[in-house]
Amino acid sequence: MKLCLFILVSFALYCSSESSNIQNHLGSRTPYRLKGNKNDSQIKYPNCKDSKIWMVIRHGTRYPNAKDITKINTRLKELKLEILLRHRLGKGELSDEQIKKIENWTWDLDLEKEKFLTLEGQDEMIILAERTRKRFPGAVKEKYNNQTILFRYTATQRAQQSARYFANGLFDKKEAQDVLFSPAAKVDTVLRFYKHCDKWQKQVKKNPLTYTEQKLYGISKEMNDTIKSVTKRLGLKNLLSLDDVNLMYKACGFETSWNKHFTSPWCYPFDVRSVQTMEYYQDLKYYWMDGYGHDLTYRQACVSIKNMFENFSSKGGPSASFLFTHSGTILKILTHLELFKPRSHLRGDKNVPDRTWRASDIDCFGANLALVLYRCKGVDYVLALHQERVVKLPMCEKELCPLKTLKEYFHKSIYECDYTDMCSLKKDDL
Template sequence: MNILAVSIIFSVLFHMPDVIASLDSEDVRNYLGTRTPYRFISNKNDSKIKYPNCKDSKIWMMIRHGTRLPSAKDILGMNSTLRDLKYEILLMHKKGKGELNLEQLKLLEDWSKHIDVEQEKFLAREGQDEMILLAERMHKRFPNAIKNKYNNKTFMFRYTATQRAQQSARYFTIGLFDKKESQGVIFSPANKVDPELRFYKHCDKWQKQVKKNPDTYVEQKLYGTSAEMNKTIAAVSKKLGLDKVLSLGTVNLMYKICGFETSWNKHHLSPWCSAFDQESAEVMEYYHDLKHYWMDGYGHDLTYRQACMAIKTMFDNFRCHKRDPHAIFLFAHSGTLLKILTHMHLYKPESPLRGDAIDRKRPWRATNIDCFASNLAFVLYKCKDGDRVLTLHQERIIKLPMCESELCPLEHLKEYFHDSIYNCDYSDMCSLDKDNSS
């Protein structure tokens, strides 16, 4: 059987889903965006990925931290806005208003959250589980690139200077080895300024021309005042039985907490998800996708050009000698993963996302491409006809747009990404003093 035939077989087993396969399409959990738990997306098929006359040799993997706690702002919103709203909703339903059923009302009545603001964005228990299970599956798929025993010369682990990334890396090593052996793992020092894992944080030009530029948020703001959004806010307010129309900020807070709490708890849906149906959840998902598209994706070329800082390290490792690490695992953030996916020309819509109406056919859906524990892996195969690279996103084999097959010749990728490898000048690209276009 040739490589192409095997590729077709694995494309069936490991293909990227258009929707979350384990959930009904009308389930609001299909539309949680960046707060989607990885258990909805992960590929449970952990069979060894083999190709004839090829052997997995090295792996380079970028991983978003696992499920986390909310930001301080959202924690405060839970403790004040949502707490007060809870009693208002219960009161209105006692008056015969609203559309929540008895089970939903009971969940809401029992709802109480006391999260310490000082623990903002800390890794949640679900995030620990996500990392352990992800590591176990990857180990089974690529046993040659990912050895059974830890050695600091063959493994490299790096994380950003954040608790959630550091803890994600720690629990990932428990999944790769075991709890005892993982205690001996050496992690590369975390840097506050990290051009490889969080390049955008200190790219002055990007910060000014993209993140802090009001033009970046024009489409999202347009959608926030659109007829679709106004209809959604009115529908949510009516479903909750309120005699007022909620603000977009409050509905957005409910949507975010719906995602967080659904991620934390494997067995119960957050009571705040009851405020949404499929249509309203889709609208809120698109509202956030607009922001990520224009800030982290295809909206500005500087956004994804700077991701060369990460991609370059992968190519450097793949073309270097045997003494270099065989398995590199990097733990970063949503902003890192989205920019790298864009740099690789993945999930690009046919036309830019706009705020006048929802684009339901877009491949750019954070729910699928940027959930908690989202990951992108490149695996180097040593084959009889030369070195080849297999790409996996969310543990599923994908074909890169610039490649003819899933197992892509390394030389072809090096030629295609020549500028990313040899002309990746971070200082020149990000300096406000330079006259580079963005």
């Protein structure tokens, strides 16, 4: 009896550990609750005081786009029936409990809610704001004043609502109702510059060559082994397609992210190794589209960087600027700042397990980058935080970096950031 109990407990711990490991590798759909720094202590340096903060924040957990909603509602429901049938024939490696959860799984998401902020996304923003205010009381004033705090968001429901719930976390209920938000602009070259950069759209995003490495990995031995593993785990007769496995990976990410008390049953087809394969498959796309693959990708982020330096160099202006945006903006700004740069370009011939460029860590839902201005004995310094943790900028000797050093290093970003010229399609580009 004791032996049986030990085996059951050990199995439960193993399953819990495996589930936790899988949740940490869901790419850009990884839940922020697993990545944010929960230590909200004030960040202090001797003889220094925080005076300004410039923070760019990816919206919180959202629902899928219309295309994925439809695919999940049709294809995964078909696969669900097949999985249940094969299980009755004694096929597959899932437990009875896992099969029961797949059997009870439903998907009734309204298309009208595509990309809308979820309840979990609301909580993410509230908690992030509460911790930010505690860490930097000098820059984030306890009482709301529209002259000292700036809120900007893109013209999307998920960014707008993220800003509103973030404000709810910064101030008490009455003050939060009085917060003024800068009107969203359809064309915003600070918050979503890449959307309006014609040259980048043509040469990078819509260029088939951008996806060469991802496609190469899609036919690699590692990917073929993953597809076989998922197919075997589910007990299916016919080998799944990469599209099917990727759809399961997406459903696993979305459903797990928007419910902190629930792991999507579409995570069950994956073990740690196979989910890391899918993670790398997604990373290859974002690396070459939003990261270090093409210099125009990150050069255009000078518009946002310039905005930060202008605020830090001014005696006036808001002491706290909170900018609510999207994955594409976060990744390009991180790249412009030379953060999370791998030793060499990511390629599709083999997974790189120890890479620093990992969307699950740097671009999860609610991902954020904060640059904080400190005044230390009359000299200005800048502290960088990613996912609420202090990071040392590569061009600096220490975490607390002189503003003068950064301005010299990013001289071109501040004074030679000609967005129109950079992004305009010329005859030679057509």
